[in-house]
Amino acid sequence: MTETADNRQDVLLVGFGAVGALYGWLLEQSKGVRVTAVARSNYKTVQEQGVQIESAKFGKHSWQPYRVLHDVHQAADRDYKFILCTYKHLPDVTPTQDILGPCLHRSNCFVLLQNGIGIEEPLQELVPHATIISAAIWVGANLKESRRVVHNDLELLVVGRFKGEKRGPNHQMVTSKMPEADADRLLEDLVKLLHAGNSNTLPVSDIQPVRWKKNLWNATFSSLATLAGEPMSVLMRDENVNNVIPIARRTMLEILFVARSMDINEDKLPATAVDEQLSLTLSQFGGIQHANEQRIGESEEAAAGRAAFKPSMLVDHDNNRPMELQCIVGSIVQRAREFSVETPRIDMAYSILSVKQRKFVELAGAAQHKPTARMSAELAQRFARSDSPVVPSGTPLDLPSTPTKI
Structure with a gap:
């Protein structure tokens, strides 16, 4: 890990929309890290002016990340404690390996602050010895005018280690080769940093x-x-x-x-x-x-x-x-x-x-x-196919009847 004069650890943030900017700022509030932000569409504005946080929960703040870059290749000059992925997950546009590129080998912990199901496994296959921290986010934030993060008082981040996902009968489960004790320590470190920044972060044993x-x-x-x-x-x-x-x-x-x-x-x-x-x-x-x-x-x-x-x-x-x-x-x-x-x-x-x-x-x-x-x-x-098997969807569950009024 790259050592800094003030003992802060490097964190890489890939994707600088509302979620990325908010959680990058929260991490730096811990005083334990310095954030390198890869901002593509709004690089020039953020690099020159920083961002403005306007939050009902955290107040109003101006923030300039430690470094603002417009390409992951520029960011591959050092190792990172965490790499936070906050870009939209679009595998049919750009695969993960193309987005993270050389930075795939610059950390042993990737944090996915992204929507969807099954986003962890393709990345885990690329970095078998790293651990992946997966997250579900409930946050009311929007990025306006490329640099204003407007946020209400909703902010909940639930995080947990990716431990594999059960798939079909012919699919072999993909898991991290990192020792569990080391992986748990990384999750604990991330939670401590976010708590120090006053984030409402909740760790769970099973994130799926x-x-x-x-x-x-x-x-x-x-x-x-x-x-x-x-x-x-x-x-x-x-x-x-x-x-x-x-x-x-x-x-x-x-x-x-x-x-x-x-x-x-x-x-x-x-x-x-x-x-x-x-x-x-x-x-x-x-x-x-x-x-x-x-x-x-x-x-x-x-x-x-x-x-x-x-x-x-x-x-x-x-x-x-x-x-x-x-x-x-x-x-x-x-x-x-x-x-x-x-x-x-x-x-x-x-x-x-x-x-x-x-x-x-x-x-x-x-x-x-x-x-x-x-x-x-x-x-x-x-x-x-006329012989397509039919599995009654209601079979596995004893579900309540549809209410007449919700």
Whole structure:
């Protein structure tokens, strides 16, 4: 590890959006690290002016990372205690090895602050002797004007070591070759640094159920909002909600059935999580008819922002950018096929959105990477088979009946 005059340890941050900037700043507040940030689209602005943190939880702060670079090759001049990956996970655009490049060999601990399912294994195969810390994030932050991080009071980071993932019968589990004691120590060190920066970070022994719980919402409502082309408040309007909620609930159950096939049982991810997610969604977005409508005690700005909220998948779609479709939705479809679990609603959403995704990938100039197109071909072959096995989705679970009111 590179030693510094003041004994701070180097941390590399790849991806300098709202999440990357916020957690890079939090780490430096610990006084134990210095952050090298790789910022591509906003490199010049951040390098010259730094960033402005405007947070209801942490207050207002100006921050200039220790180093701001525009390329990972520049960052490969030293070793790092941690490499934080906060860029969007788009394997059908740019594989992990192309993004991290020479920095893959500059650390023995990678921290994935990214959405989706199954994002750890491809990286673990590239760095077998390193440990991967996987995270699920609940944070209300947006990057505005390339350098302003506007954050509310929501900030929860759940972290745990990647210990492998059960896959289909012909798949060999991929795990780290690092001794568990050393890997646990790295997780403890990261948590201590984040706690010192006043982050609400929670370590867990098994991170996969947490990731699947978060992906219940992401895969379901990101898909529905993107297919509809409307913000969440429109989906939850009175004239739409009676159609949307039953479809959303059954979609979440499909995701839960896939998780069950991977040994994420009731103790790890209760079936009640489905209705909890739906209830939270209704409480957050239900009953709004227009952007100026305010709830009791709510500011006009907060009401307008909530009414206009779009999942990031829809934001990317509206801007003709590649979406995080593969890691959020495609990964579920792939695992469902491995275990012969029927997921008709997820399949349909994925197949339709893949049509748009291929267009966006081509526009991004990365048509040579096409796992999404390959998955669609596999699905098409499966749908064409008359002998395709049918696995009743409800078989593994004793689930509560659909409530008449949530």
